Amino acid sequence: MKSRNIVMGLSALLALSFAQKADAQVGEPYIHDPSTIMECDGKYYTFGTGGGGLISEDGWTWNGGAVRPGGGAAPDAIKIGDRYLVAYSTTGGGLGGGHRGTVVTMWNKTLDPNSPDFEYTEPIQVAASLNDEDCDAIDAGLLMGPDGRLWCTYGTYFGFIRVIELDPATGARMEGCRDIDIAIDCEATTMIYRDGYYYLLGTHGTCCDGVNSTYNIVVGRSKQPTGPFIDNVGRDMLKGGGKMVLAAGYRMTGAGHFGLYEVCEGVQKMSCHFEADFDRGGRSVLAIRPLLWKNGWPVAGEPFFEGTYMIESERRGYALELAVDFVRMQGGMRGFGGFGGRGAAAPNPVIEEQKLSDVIGTWPEGNINIRIGDYMFRPHQKWTITAVPEAGGYLGGLYYKIVIEGTNRALAATAAKDVITVPEFTGADEQLWRIDQLTDGTFRIMPKKVPGCDEELVLYSAGDSFATLDKFDMNSDNSKWNFRQR
């Protein structure tokens, strides 16, 4: 598994030189301190500093329009039952020299500002700080623990990060609850829970400095929501500890304000902002990345890069391929060692890889079935994956076409819940593929639409050598794939 992840990582790095990234949200995704993404009636919402926020119908194209009154800074949101609880701070932190702050919460039945049910309740104060206290009461983060208890972290680099318990029925501070110091040197904290641990994610570094912002997201973990939160080398976050989750990269700096969105078991997305997108004039933008888990620690996955890959099954390690005759290359075994024997004294010329032109004449012209075969990096196993922006996207990604390299022969879902290739890509929904990196670093590959079927199905290794479509199951390697370039 580790080696595969390394391969994927190297592949991604190699891809940088020639592949196009498809990691930035489109539309007008300009925001600072985006709250955890919420889904409401089929649309996605996130709120930011200063009031308002972004709305997306597909999770890829984001535009303004979300409504959060009160101004202030760094909100967060959580859905409890059939209501949404939004927390934010009414002040902007200590940039002006003062550290007086107030964290408030408020409810809404819907996040759709056009809904007749859209109405925020009166904000309730749940935490506050005074002018020179060792805390800025801003940057709230909300977590509902597995036991149904609701926690709110807040604070900035200036002093302590603190946690308090809220009443999940009212959003008010629990009576008698005292603030507990759990970290320093952070901003925009929030907690998530996984497998017996509470993870505290915070943003280190320098905020609000555009292309020079050093903001980065780190994490520590604890068995209790009240800490101590320890990092991967045993440092308490109260002493500044924290393991890196996401820093700058891919022409963007200043990763901050983590939020978790769980699509389903095994598919997690993290939201954040990058304070400067070099391709958008250095503006602060929303970013959505896959969230991976390695050795019990969360880490941001890579954006998916267009390119030509072998699609390797996690089940067996074979490669997705056209079901065509295997064409043998010239040459054979040159003996079994370097000390004499047949061919040992002959020169060792570089052997060129088999080319498409060597084999395409042996392929049928119509539809060709798909199977999984010995990983041999041959033309019938090389898939060029290209984003199709006009087809829209999903949370954190675009739809892709997947064609045999050098051709327009496209992978397609069928009404029989199988996969084939069609000779020409037409842009039909069954030829568009969603690619999600899973929490273990492998990938899920899902058609946008299976003809005549309302189910969500994924590319699936029904056996070692046959691919079909079936329901995604994170606990089965049949559902998982890797992209390799070598």
Place this chain on the structure above:
Amino acid sequence: MNKSKKFTLIVASLVMLIGLQGCAPKGGTGKAPVYSDTTIVFAKYFTPATTKAMTPDEEGFIRRWSVLEPIEKANRSNTVFTDSYIRNAFVETEYFPNQFSVIPNDGDVVKVGNQELKWHQIESNMFNVKLFRFATGLEKQKYGVIFWAVTIIECEEEMKDVRLAVGSNSASMWWLNGQEAMILSGDRRMVADDGISQRLTLKKGKNVLRGAVINGPGMSDFCVRFYDSNNEILKDLNIVLN
């Protein structure tokens, strides 16, 4: 070193020495014992089929088959078994009359070229059907051969969206109720669930599953089972041969 420690060390050394002697090969030749089973006989691998009720085994593998003695098909290598080759060898070549429809009886004889070959109704003693041992046990040709196998799956009710799962050494093709269900091309090793068919229907009553396995040199065998629409192994089937 005090006396008690010294005594303990001596005792421990003796125990180790005795232990090592116990592990040494008898006769003192210094050679490791050879574990060998040379009882390669037909009965070790196969039992004559009966008419008793029989389901797939506890892992779903079908063990009751009619198998035809091997047809000569010279191949020095298994690397030639492309899809085209397999289709030509199995679909476009008639070896014996009604090869895609016959339900053979035990002892039936067919003529293939100059060969007179007998059908054997057997039950494999293993999850897989070791065709190589079928051939050697009958003192027939073992390399450069094609095997045909037939079994019947009886279902009390129609079952939709099942999948046939096959592993074969080497390449093979399979037909369910006369329809092509799977092709496994290439120089295959037998791996359980290597090949999985598209979704199929097992009709109520009898379903005829027919397979052909081709092999050049080396071992030859196959294993077969079914999965239901929930990807669970199918065991509640009755396997008959006539």
